[in-house]
Amino acid sequence: MSSHVLSDANVMLGRSMRHVTRSMDTIITVTITPIAMMLLFVYVLGGAINAGTDDYVDYLTPGILLISIASGIAYTAYRLYGDLQSGIFERFHSMPIARSSVLWGHVLTSLVSNMISVAIIVLVALLMGFRTSAGVGAWLAVAGILLLFTLALSWLAVIAGLAASSPDGASAFSYPLIFLPFISSAFVPTETMPAPVEWFAQNQPVTSIVNSIRSLFAEQPVGDDIWVALAWLVGILIVAYVFAMVVYRKKIA
Amino acid sequence: MLDLGLLLTLYPPPKRGAMNTTVPPAIRIKGIEKSYKDLHVLKGVDFDVARGSVFALLGSNGAGKTTLVRILSTLLKPDAGTAEVDGFDIGADPGRVRESISLTGQFAAVDEILTGRENLVMIARLRQVKEPKAVANGLLARFGLADAGGRRVATYSGGMRRRLDIAMSLIGEPSVIFLDEPTTGLDPEARIEVWNIVKGLADAGTTVLLTTQYLDEAEKLADRIAILHQGRIIVDGTLAELRTLLPAATVEYVERQPTLEEVFLSLVGDRSPAADQAAEKDADKEGTR
Structure with missing residues (x-):
C-alpha cells in the first residue's frame, strides 16, 4: 500500500493543481496583487524612499516575493478546508492509498504554484529594471530559501485548513504573515524605524530572510543573516509539521 | 427474554439459495460502541451481512447509521467492539479493509472543479487500475454520463452527481460497497435510477x-433489513420476517388511489435526453450539495 506514495501524491498534485489553474481568483491574488504592489512602491512611493540601493526595485524584490508566497499559502489552507467540507477528504481516506499523499498533495501544489508565481514576479521585476549579478550558485541558494519558506508556511496552512471552522477562518491566518514583511527590512531599512519597532523588525524572521536573499542577489557576503534565516525556517517547518500531524490525527481518529 | 421461536425468526439460517454455509459473512459486527463526549451513539451493535446480499440499515436521523458506516470504512475508531469486513x-x-470496500453517498464526495471523466480517472489511478481512461469512459457510458463526461461536475444535476459518485465507487471492483443514504435529496426519477444501479450491483x-x-x-432493495434505534439493532431480518412481528394481516376493502409519486x-x-438536460439546468441554478 505505502509503495504507492509517490504515484498517489502525484495524482493528488495533479488534481490540486487543476484547482489552482481553474480558479482565476487564485492566480490574480497570488501573482497580480504582489506585482501591483511592486509597481506602486517602485513608481509611486519609491522615489521618496532612500533604501541605499541605486534602484529601489533591487531593494524591494525579495520582500515582494515573500509577500506573494504568504498570500499564496492562504489558498492552500482554503483548498484543504474545502476538501474536508465536501467529503472528498473522507473518500480518499476510505480508499487503499497512502494516506500521507492527501496532505502532501496540497503541500506539493503549494510549492509548485508559489514557485510559478515567484518566477512570474521575478520576470516582471526584470522588466522594471531589477538587475542582479548573482551567478547560478546564488540563484540556486535564493530558490532554496524561497522553497524552504514556502514549505514551512504550507505546513502552517495545513494546520489552518484542518482546524478551521469556516472558509474565512481557513485563510485568515495568512493576514499576519502577509503583514510581517511591512515591519521588516523588506520595504525600508530597519534603522529608520523608532527603536521598539526596529527591535521587532530586527528580530522577526522576515528581516533575516530578506537580507539573505538581497545579499545573494547583490553577490555580497550573507554573513550571519543566512544562519538566522535558516534557523527560523527550519524551526517553523518542524513545529508546523509536528503540530499539523497532531491536528491531522485528531481529525481522522 | 427472547423465546426460541422468535429468535429463529429473527436469525434464520442464510437464505439466498446458493449461499454456502462455510463462506464467512462479508461484514461481521460485534458489540460496536461509540460515543461523542456525553452522547452515546452506538451502544453495542451486532449484525452480519451475507456475501452478495443487499442489507438495509434503517434508522431515523441521528440514529448512528453514518457513524457505523464511518467505523466500518475505517474513518472512525470504535470505542469498543470488533468488526470484520471481507474477513479483515x-x-x-x-489497509486490507480499504482494498475491499468503497464508500459513497451522504458524506463521500466528488470533485466539483474536475470534470466527470477526470474524477473517474483520478480514482482509477489511485486504485492502481490498469488503463484508467478506458475504465473512466466505460463507466461514463454505463451511467449515462458519456455526453457530460467533459463538463465540470459543478454543472451536474443532483442525480448525475450521485450516479458519478456511485460510478467512482465501482472502480477497482470492491467486494463490499457502503451506500450511505444514496437517494437523500434526489428527485423520484433519480431515486429510481439509483435503485436500478443497486439492483445491478447485487x-x-x-x-x-x-x-x-x-x-x-x-x-x-434489501434482502435483509435491520433497524438501528437508540444505539442498538432492535430488529434484523427479511421483510417477510419483520412483517410477522406485527399481528397477522386483516383483510379490508380500501379504494386504491394512485400515489403522488x-x-x-x-x-x-420516462427519462429522456431532454429531461436530463432540463434537470442539469435546474441544478446549475440550485447548486445542489
Whole structure:
C-alpha cells in the first residue's frame, strides 16, 4: 500500500493543481496583487524612499516575493478546508492509498504554484529594471530559501485548513504573515524605524530572510543573516509539521 | 427474554439459495460502541451481512447509521467492539479493509472543479487500475454520463452527481460497497435510477450495505433489513420476517388511489435526453450539495 506514495501524491498534485489553474481568483491574488504592489512602491512611493540601493526595485524584490508566497499559502489552507467540507477528504481516506499523499498533495501544489508565481514576479521585476549579478550558485541558494519558506508556511496552512471552522477562518491566518514583511527590512531599512519597532523588525524572521536573499542577489557576503534565516525556517517547518500531524490525527481518529 | 421461536425468526439460517454455509459473512459486527463526549451513539451493535446480499440499515436521523458506516470504512475508531469486513479486522488490518470496500453517498464526495471523466480517472489511478481512461469512459457510458463526461461536475444535476459518485465507487471492483443514504435529496426519477444501479450491483455479486431513512427503499432493495434505534439493532431480518412481528394481516376493502409519486412519474414520463438536460439546468441554478 505505502509503495504507492509517490504515484498517489502525484495524482493528488495533479488534481490540486487543476484547482489552482481553474480558479482565476487564485492566480490574480497570488501573482497580480504582489506585482501591483511592486509597481506602486517602485513608481509611486519609491522615489521618496532612500533604501541605499541605486534602484529601489533591487531593494524591494525579495520582500515582494515573500509577500506573494504568504498570500499564496492562504489558498492552500482554503483548498484543504474545502476538501474536508465536501467529503472528498473522507473518500480518499476510505480508499487503499497512502494516506500521507492527501496532505502532501496540497503541500506539493503549494510549492509548485508559489514557485510559478515567484518566477512570474521575478520576470516582471526584470522588466522594471531589477538587475542582479548573482551567478547560478546564488540563484540556486535564493530558490532554496524561497522553497524552504514556502514549505514551512504550507505546513502552517495545513494546520489552518484542518482546524478551521469556516472558509474565512481557513485563510485568515495568512493576514499576519502577509503583514510581517511591512515591519521588516523588506520595504525600508530597519534603522529608520523608532527603536521598539526596529527591535521587532530586527528580530522577526522576515528581516533575516530578506537580507539573505538581497545579499545573494547583490553577490555580497550573507554573513550571519543566512544562519538566522535558516534557523527560523527550519524551526517553523518542524513545529508546523509536528503540530499539523497532531491536528491531522485528531481529525481522522 | 427472547423465546426460541422468535429468535429463529429473527436469525434464520442464510437464505439466498446458493449461499454456502462455510463462506464467512462479508461484514461481521460485534458489540460496536461509540460515543461523542456525553452522547452515546452506538451502544453495542451486532449484525452480519451475507456475501452478495443487499442489507438495509434503517434508522431515523441521528440514529448512528453514518457513524457505523464511518467505523466500518475505517474513518472512525470504535470505542469498543470488533468488526470484520471481507474477513479483515477494521482495527488490526484497516489497509486490507480499504482494498475491499468503497464508500459513497451522504458524506463521500466528488470533485466539483474536475470534470466527470477526470474524477473517474483520478480514482482509477489511485486504485492502481490498469488503463484508467478506458475504465473512466466505460463507466461514463454505463451511467449515462458519456455526453457530460467533459463538463465540470459543478454543472451536474443532483442525480448525475450521485450516479458519478456511485460510478467512482465501482472502480477497482470492491467486494463490499457502503451506500450511505444514496437517494437523500434526489428527485423520484433519480431515486429510481439509483435503485436500478443497486439492483445491478447485487446481481453482479457485490455486497451492499445501504443506510436509508426511506422505508420503501429498504423494502424494494434489501434482502435483509435491520433497524438501528437508540444505539442498538432492535430488529434484523427479511421483510417477510419483520412483517410477522406485527399481528397477522386483516383483510379490508380500501379504494386504491394512485400515489403522488405515480402521478408525478406518469406526467413527467420516462427519462429522456431532454429531461436530463432540463434537470442539469435546474441544478446549475440550485447548486445542489
